Every structure is written in structure tokens, then in C-alpha cells.
Amino acid sequence: MTKGPVRLDVSVEYALPRAGLPAAVSFRKWVGAALKGRIREADLALRIVGTREGRALNRHYRGRDYATNVLSFPAELPEGVVLPLLGDIVLCAPVVAREAREQKKALADHWAHLTVHGTLHLLGWDHEDAREAECMEQLEREILAEMGIGDPYAED
Numbered sequence: 712m713t714k715g716p717v718r719l720d721v722s723v724e725y726a727l728p729r730a731g732l733p734a735a736v737s738f739r740k741w742v743g744a745a746l747k748g749r750i751r752e753a754d755l756a757l758r759i760v761g762t763r764e765g766r767a768l769n770r771h772y773r774g775r776d777y778a779t780n781v782l783s784f785p786a787e788l789p790e791g792v793v794l795p796l797l798g799d800i801v802l803c804a805p806v807v808a809r810e811a812r813e814q815k816k817a818l819a820d821h822w823a824h825l826t827v828h829g830t831l832h833l834l835g836w837d838h839e840d841a842r843e844a845e846c847m848e849q850l851e852r853e854i855l856a857e858m859g860i861g862d863p864y865a866e867d
Contacts, residue, residue, distance in 0.1 A: 718752035718795075719743050727761045732804060733822050741823045744854050745830035752795040755833060757802065757826070765803030780806045781825045783832035800829035816863070820855075824863040827854050 721742050723735035738757050746753055760768070765778035772782065785798040802825055811821040828851060838844035852862050
């Protein structure tokens with residue numbers, strides 16, 4: 712655990728009209744909450760996309776032919792190169808909105824959750840097996856609770 716503020720450089724790019732989407736300052740706040748106490752400085756890019764781009768990226772990088780809510784691309788730096796570059800996060804706006812409706816969640820809370828989730832992936836967290844998933848989900852709950860957001864995994 713690190714103490715003190717995180718020096719954070721988050722580039723937010725909107726690949727579709729911004730109406731109804733969170734402001735860049737919100738994404739920076741959510742990323743900062745995920746990184747707090749875990750890392751001292753970080754650079755990352757966050758891109759908000761539509762269904763077509765989300766599907767193309769998921770198909771190309773994961774072999775799954777559908778748009779998914781969040782994709783994380785950790786930076787792959789050459790050995791010995793030490794930079795605060797964490798990587799890229801891609802959030803698919805139509806999928807996030809649909810999931811929030813279906814799961815009866817506040818849209819802003821779902822955006823926050825998926826931003827935190829993607830950021831944790833950049834730090835190396837994963838959910839490939841049940842134990843990893845349980846640990847990652849608990850960490851997400853704690854981070855979100857610190858921002859006043861309820862348990863995203865709670866059943867209705």
C-alpha cells in the first residue's frame with residue numbers, strides 16, 4: 712500500500728456523442744479511487760465507444776463476437792523500462808446503459824463500477840477462477856463503498 716495522493720493522468724476519449732455520458736472528471740475520480748493506496752502515479756487512456764467498435768475490439772482481442780461492457784489492455788513495456796503507463800480501458804456505452812437498465816442499477820453507479828473493474832484489471836487483478844473472482848469483487852465493493860456506491864453484486 713502506498714500513502715499520499717496518486718499522480719494521475721487519465722486521457723478520456725469519446726468515440727460517440729457525449730450526451731448522457733459521464734464527464735471526464737467522473738472517470739478520473741473513479742480511476743483515482745481504484746488506484747488509491749495501490750500505486751503512486753499512473754497514466755492511462757479511457758475510451759468510450761459504441762456497439763460497433765466495442766464488438767470489433769472484443770472479437771479481435773478476445774475472439775468473442777459481441778460488444779462487451781469493459782475491456783482492459785494493460786501496457787506491455789519492454790523489460791527494464793519503468794513508466795507509470797498502466798494501459799487502456801474501453802467502455803461500451805450502449806452495453807453499460809443496457810446492463811444498468813436490466814439490472815435496475817443507477818447508471819452512474821454502473822459506470823463507476825465498470826471503470827473501477829477495468830482499472831483493477833490494469834493493475835493485474837483478474838477473475839479467471841472462483842477464488843480470484845471473489846477477491847476482486849470484494850475489492851470492488853470496498854472501493855465503491857468508499858464513494859458511497861452500493862454493492863454491485865448484490866442480488867435484488
